[in-house]
Amino acid sequence: xxxxxxxxxxxxxxxxxxxxxxxxxxxxxxxxxxxxxxxxxxxxxxxxxxxxxxxxxxxxxxxxxxxxxxxxxxxxxxxxxxxxxxxxxxxxxxxxxxxxxxxxxxxxxxxxxxxxxxxxxxxxxxxxxxxxxxxxxxxxxxxxxxxxxxxxxxxxxxxxxxxxxxxxxxxxxxxxxxxxxxxxxxxxxxxxxxxxxxxxxxxxxxxxxxxxxxxxxxxxxxxxxxxxxxxxxxxxxxxxxxxxxxxxxxxxxxxxxxxxxxxxxxxxxxxxxxxxxxxxxxxxxxxxxxxxxxxxxxxxxxxxxxxxxxxxxxxxxxxxxxxxxxxxxxxxxxxxxxxxxxxxxxxxxxxxxxxxxxxxxxxxxxxxxxxxxxxxxxxxxxxxxxxxxxxxxxxxxxxxxxxxxxxxxxxxxxxxxxxxxxxxxxxxxxxxxxxxxxxxxxxxxxxxxxxxxxxxxxxxxxxxxxxxxxxxxxxxxxxxxxxxxxxxxxxxxxxxxxxxxxxxxxxxxxxxxxxxxxxxxxxxxxxxxxxxxxxxxxxxxxxxxxxxxxxxxxxxxxxxxxxxxxxxxxxxxxxxxxxxxxxxxxxxxxxxxxxxxxxxxxxxxxxxxxxxxxxxxxxxxxxxxxxxxxxxxxxxxxxxxxxxxxxxxxxxxxxxxxxxxxxxxxxxxxxxxxxxxxxxxxxxxxxxxxxxxxxxxxxxxxxxxxxxxxxxxxxxxxxxxxxxxxxxxxxxxxxxxxxxxxxxxxxxxxxxxxxxxxxxxxxxxxxxxxxxxxxxxxxxxxxx
Numbered sequence: 001x002x003x004x005x006x007x008x009x010x011x012x013x014x015x016x017x018x019x020x021x022x023x024x025x026x027x028x029x030x031x032x033x034x035x036x037x038x039x040x041x042x043x044x045x046x047x048x049x050x051x052x053x054x055x056x057x058x059x060x061x062x063x064x065x066x067x068x069x070x071x072x073x074x075x076x077x078x079x080x081x082x083x084x085x086x087x088x089x090x091x092x093x094x095x096x097x098x099x100x101x102x103x104x105x106x107x108x109x110x111x112x113x114x115x116x117x118x119x120x121x122x123x124x125x126x127x128x129x130x131x132x133x134x135x136x137x138x139x140x141x142x143x144x145x146x147x148x149x150x151x152x153x154x155x156x157x158x159x160x161x162x163x164x165x166x167x168x169x170x171x172x173x174x175x176x177x178x179x180x181x182x183x184x185x186x187x188x189x190x191x192x193x194x195x196x197x198x199x200x201x202x203x204x205x206x207x208x209x210x211x212x213x214x215x216x217x218x219x220x221x222x223x224x225x226x227x228x229x230x231x232x233x234x235x236x237x238x239x240x241x242x243x244x245x246x247x248x249x250x251x252x253x254x255x256x257x258x259x260x261x262x263x264x265x266x267x268x269x270x271x272x273x274x275x276x277x278x279x280x281x282x283x284x285x286x287x288x289x290x291x292x293x294x295x296x297x298x299x300x301x302x303x304x305x306x307x308x309x310x311x312x313x314x315x316x317x318x319x320x321x322x323x324x325x326x327x328x329x330x331x332x333x334x335x336x337x338x339x340x341x342x343x344x345x346x347x348x349x350x351x352x353x354x355x356x357x358x359x360x361x362x363x364x365x366x367x368x369x370x371x372x373x374x375x376x377x378x379x380x381x382x383x384x385x386x387x388x389x390x391x392x393x394x395x396x397x398x399x400x401x402x403x404x405x406x407x408x409x410x411x412x413x414x415x416x417x418x419x420x421x422x423x424x425x426x427x428x429x430x431x432x433x434x435x436x437x438x439x440x441x442x443x444x445x446x447x448x449x450x451x452x453x454x455x456x457x458x459x460x461x462x463x464x465x466x467x468x469x470x471x472x473x474x475x476x477x478x479x480x481x482x483x484x485x486x487x488x489x490x491x492x493x494x495x496x497x498x499x500x501x502x503x504x505x506x507x508x509x510x511x512x513x514x515x516x517x518x519x520x521x522x523x524x525x526x527x528x529x530x531x532x533x534x535x536x537x538x539x540x541x542x543x544x545x546x547x548x549x550x551x552x553x554x555x556x557x558x559x560x561x562x563x564x565x566x567x568x569x570x571x572x573x574x575x576x577x578x579x580x581x582x583x584x585x586x587x588x589x590x591x592x593x594x595x596x597x598x599x600x601x602x603x604x605x606x607x608x609x610x611x612x613x614x615x616x617x618x619x620x621x622x623x624x625x626x627x628x629x630x631x632x633x634x635x636x637x638x639x640x641x642x643x644x645x646x647x648x649x650x651x652x653x654x655x656x657x658x659x660x661x662x663x664x665x666x667x668x669x670x671x672x673x674x675x676x677x678x679x680x681x682x683x684x685x686x687x688x689x690x691x692x693x694x695x696x697x698x699x700x701x702x703x704x705x706x707x708x709x710x711x712x713x714x715x716x717x718x719x720x721x722x723x724x725x726x727x728x729x730x731x732x733x734x735x736x737x738x739x740x741x742x743x744x745x746x747x748x749x750x751x752x753x754x755x756x757x758x759x760x761x762x763x764x765x766x767x768x769x770x771x772x773x774x775x776x777x778x779x780x781x782x783x784x
Contacts, residue, residue, distance in 0.1 A: 083132065086131075086132065087131075087132045087134055087135055090126065090131060090132070090135040090139075091134070091135060091138060093122070093126070094126070094135070094138055094139060094142060097119055097122060097123070097142065098142060100115060100119055101119060101146070101149075104116065105149070116150060116153055117153070117157070117161070119146075120146065120153065120154075120161050121161065123139065123142065123143050123146065124161060124164050124165060124168065126139050127139060127143070127165075127168040127169075127172070128168055133177060133179055133180065136172070136180055136183065137179070137183060140183040140184065140186070140187050143165070143187055144186070144187055144190050147187075147190060147191055147194050148190070148194065151194050151195075151197075151198045152198070154191075154194075155194075155195055155198055155199070155204065155205070159204070159208075162191075162204075162205070162208055163208040163211065163212065165191065166188075166191070166205070166208045166209045166211075166212040167212040167215060167216065169184050169187050169188045169191070170184075170188070170209065170212050170213055170216055170232070171216060171227075172184035173185055173188065173231070173232050173235035173236070174216075174227045174228045174229075174231045174232040174235070175228075175231065176228065176231065181231060181234065181235045181238070182238065184235060185235040185236075185238040185239050185242070186238075186242070188209075188235075188239055189238075189239045189242040189243065191205060192205055192209075192239075192262060192265075193246070193258070196256070196258050196261070202258070202261045202262070202265065203302065206261070206265045206302055207302050207303050209265065209269070210265075210268065210269070210272070210299070210300060210302065210303055210306070211303055211306060213269055213272060213273065214272070214300070214306055217272075217273070217276045229273060229274075229277055232273065233270065233273070236266050236269055236270065237266075239262065239266060240262060240263065240266050243258070243259050243262040243263070244259060246259075247259040268299045269299075271295055271296075271299050272295075272296055272299040272300075275292040275293075275295045275296045275299075276292075276296060278292050279292050279293070284515075285515065285519075286317075286321060286613075287497070287612075287613060287614045289317070290314060290317060290318075290611075290612050290613065291612060291614075293310060293313060293314050293317070294314065294611060294612055296310055297310035297311055297314065304337055304341055304384055304389070305384065305389075307337060308334045308337055308338065308388055308389075311330050311331070311333050311334040311337070311611070312330065312331065312334055314330045314611055315327045315328075315330035315331050315334075315404075318330060318613075319404070322500075323613060324404045324405070324407040324408035325404070325405070325408040325410060325474070325475075325609040326609055326610065326611060326612065326613055327404045328401050328403075328404030328405045328408060328410070328609075329362060329364070329609055329610055329611045330611045331397055331400045331401045331404060332358060332361060332362060332365060332401045333364070333365055333367070333368055333611060334388065334397050335358065335394060335397035335398050335401055336354075336355035336357075336358045336365040336368040337355070337368040338388050338389050338393060338394045338397060339351065339352040339353075339354055339355060339357060339358070339394055340354040340355045340368050340369060341384045341389055342389065342390075342391070342394060345384070348427075349423075350423040350424050350426065350427035351391070351394075351423075351424065352394075352420050354369060355367075355368040355369045356369065357420055358420065360416045361413055361416045361417060362572070362607075362609075362610075363572060363607060364606050364607060364610055364611075391424060394424070395421060395424055395425075398417060398420060398421045399421070401417060402414060402417045402418070402421075402440070405417065406440075406444060408474075408609075409447075409472045409474075410474075410567075410571075411444040411445060411447050411448050412448065412565075412567045412568075414440065414441055414444040414445070415441060415445070418437050418438075418440075418441055421437065422434070422437065425437065448567075449471065449472075449566075451564065451565050451566065452647050452648075452649060472566075472567075473501030473502060474501065474567075474570040474571070474609075475498045475499065475500065475501060475570075475608070475609075476498075476499045476500070476501060476502065476503045476550075477496055477497065477498055477499070477550075477551050477552070477553070477573075477576055477608075478496070478497045478499060478503075478505070478508050478548055478549065478550055478551060479494060479495070479496055479497075479531075479547075479548070479549040479550075479551045479576070479578065479602060479617070480494065480495050480496075480497050480508075480512065480546060480547070480548050480614070481493070481494035481495075481534070481546070481547040481548075482494070482544070482545075482546065483528075483534060483536060483539055483544070483545040483546075483547070484539070484541075484543055484544035484545055485541065486520055486524065486543075486544045487544055492536075493616060494547075494602075494616075494617045495614040495615060495616055495617060496551060496576055496602060496604050496608075496614065496615050496617060497613065497614045498608055498609070498613045498614065499613075505548065505550050508548060509527050509546075509548050512527075512546055512548065513525055513527050513546065516544060516546070520544060524542075524543055524544060525543070525544050525545075525546065526543055526544070526545050526546070527545075527546050527547075527548060528545055528546065528547040528548075530580075530588070531547070531549040531578060531580045531600075532580055532582070534547060549578050550578065551576040551577060551578045551602065552576060552577055552578070553569065553570065553573045553575070553576060553577075554575040554576055554577035554601050555569065555575070571608070571609065572607045572608075573607055573608045574603060574604045574606065574607040574608070574615075575601055575602065575603050575604075576601070576602045576604070577599060577600065577601050577602070578599075578600055578602075579597050579598065579599050579600070579625075580597065580598040580600065581595060581596070581597050581598075581630075582596050582597070582598060583595065583596060584596070592627060592631065592674065592675060592678045592679075593627050593678050593679075594627065595627050595630050596624060596625060596626065596627060596630065597624070597625040597629075597630045597633070598622055598623070598624055598625075599622065599623045599624075599625060600620060600621070600622050601620070601621045601622075601623075602617045602619070602620050603617065603618055603619035603620070603621075604616065604617055604618065605617075605618050626695070627679075628679045628695045628696070628699060629695060631675045631678075631679055631699060632695070632698055632699050632702055634675070635672070635675065635699065635702040635703060635706055636702055638662070638663055638672075638706060639702065639705055639706045639709050641659050641662075641663075642659055642660075642663060642706070642709040642710060642712075642713050643709055645659040645660075645713065646709070646712050646713050646716050651716065651720055653717070653720040653721065656713060656716060656717050656720065657717060657728075659713070660710070660713050660714070660717060660732060661732075663706075663710055663713075664710055664732065664735045664736050664739050665732075665735065672703065672706065672739070672743070673739070673742055673743070675699075676703060676742075676743060676746050679696065679699055680696060680699060680700060680703075680746045683696050683700070683746075683749065685749065689749065691749070700746060700747060700749075703743055703746065703747055704747045707739070707740055707743060707747070710736055710739070711736070714729075714732060714733060714736060717729060717732070
């Protein structure tokens with residue numbers, strides 16, 4: 001075999017020498033034609049009758065300067081001749097390469113195919129160098145011919161050269177010259193179509209094009225220059241036009257997914273390009289910077305190596321800001337991605353079964369599941385080459401996730417994390433690390449405070465955790481809405497921001513107002529201080545407006561039943577609620593019988609905590625509460641405060657006395673009584689002595705529970721007070737007795753008499769009619 005190889009190389013060398021130096025060579029042929037006066041229009045690429053353009057200079061192939069350069073200096077003429085010589089040399093090399101390809105393509109020359117990769121490398125070098133327009137036109141034409149004749153060479157044998165070709169084509173797609181952009185776009189489209197026709201899948205070429213764009217962007221950032229974004233976008237649009245045209249003219253192509261795949265690729269490239277460019281502009285806006293990094297990482301979903309790299313970069317940014325929960329989520333997504341591709345390549349029993357193994361930790365990691373038809377197989381060359389896509393790399397990612405969750409005081413997650421990690425360490429027989437793992441679990445779980453049960457709602461059949469029973473604070477949430485064209489893509493968009501624990505509304509308002517005022521100028525940004533619906537027609541078109549509202553996590557009854565601990569009620573959150581008081585005459589506040597409340601429930605795109613600290617709102621639901629329902633919520637809130645202060649362990653006497661004072665103190669004692677007088681002065685009873693109106697009955701029961709909690713709080717306070725506070729306790733007891741005397745007839749229904757059946761039926765009919773009328777007038781009312 002070696003002898004045959006040497007013989008083939010010798011034969012190829014002999015043919016090339018004959019073609020270049022022999023009697024039938026191009027040089028000898030040219031001399032013969034020149035002596036015979038036939039050198040004109042001989043069809044040779046480097047001896048054309050047309051003028052060659054190079055950097056604005058025009059000259060003919062014989063070296064004669066055009067009339068416009070007749071008065072030029074010697075230096076200018078020399079530069080023109082140098083440019084001409086460069087073009088002639090490049091075209092001569094190109095003619096030689098085509099001659100080599102012609103020899104290799106001749107019948108019986110299969111033993112010369114070893115030279116094809118060398119020819120391809122020379123083409124790549126020619127594209128990488130600065131060339132004249134004429135040279136590049138011919139290089140692109142020859143390159144397209146190679147792609148059509150030898151697709152296996154490009155897509156299978158020389159995949160690295162295919163990546164290099166994608167890189168050079170994208171670079172020329174951003175050229176300032178329209179002619180070069182047109183040629184590069186045509187070559188790029190042909191490369192994509194040939195790849196699809198060879199394997200009916202663009203996955204590999206799409207990955208290489210995406211990686212090439214990332215390389216161009218990163219190189220431009222490091223070296224201080226930048227691609228012309230506008231020119232590159234035009235070239236990508238040309239590629240899309242080619243695809244749509246072929247879809248209409250080619251019947252066979254129309255029935256495939258080629259056009260859709262091209263559209264998806266172009267869309268991803270546009271997004272990556274836009275977001276990468278914006279990163280430099282938003283380096284001081286942390287939320288926007290993380291959003292852009294997230295979108296770039298999402299654009300690399302068909303390239304797990306680059307996606308994992310960007311996820312780890314996001315983790316580093318969050319860690320620098322002290323957002324350890326979000327940093328842990330980024331690394332968790334990276335671990336899920338690595339597990340997913342490990343499961344696809346070489347699944348073993350001790351390894352996690354892909355991203356789904358991490359779902360108990362975060363429901364968001366399902367995004368890393370490789371379920372798309374366009375997913376690239378990890379077996380292909382150039383996929384999942386990072387060290388993270390190994391058992392050792394996966395273990396390191398999981399341990400790094402645990403480290404961030406420990407810093408974020410998310411101790412409950414440690415057990416689920418190490419359930420994934422433990423089988424791998426057991427398989428390795430690494431008992432030292434297993435010992436350390438179980439020790440970390442023990443330490444973490446010992447830091448969790450025991451849950452103190454309380455009843456949130458009288459109608460609940462389950463208990464809830466005491467919010468003050470756990471000293472950990474996992475975050476504060478705010479709704480932030482942007483209004484104004486100066487915000488660009490954010491105009492009209494609302495987010496839920498996760499801020500550090502115990503962040504007050506004035507703090508985030510001051511921060512965002514200051515940041516955007518510095519960016520757009522003082523006096524341009526205004527903060528809307530209420531939570532009412534914004535009428536955009538009344539806003540100044542030249543200004544930007546921020547509406548910032550405090551929101552709380554919202555859980556349905558079944559969710560609260562399944563989340564009995566403080567930690568569970570503060571994680572995996574995707575719904576938030578806030579209330580806006582109003583009256584029918586336009587005022588925010590009015591008399592008790594006039595006070596309505598609009599409850600708004602927001603649903604975010606993902607659940608907190610996530611890889612981002614702000615999530616877009618994708619759904620909003622509004623419910624109008626009638627005045628009596630507003631009163632019920634107020635009484636329930638007071639009751640919860642009393643229950644929490646009473647159940648506090650260790651007890652806090654000052655907090656308990658402050659809550660008691662707010663409930664049955666002399667100055668505020670009229671509050672509950674006034675509510676009862678307004679809404680419970682007249683209660684219609686049925687023949688069984690039960691209130692006909694369910695809302696009135698619920699308010700009555702709320703007062704009954706409120707009275708009991710006040711009694712419990714007084715007894716608790718009596719155990720905690722000192723001798724010098726005896727008079728205070730006596731005064732509170734006196735207020736409580738007066739309160740119960742006034743409320744007893746209402747709570748016991750003794751002051752109301754049940755009516756006969758007919759009367760009750762008539763009252764019921766009138767009540768139903770009134771309720772229907774009111775519902776039509778106010779809109780939807782939450783069922784109780």
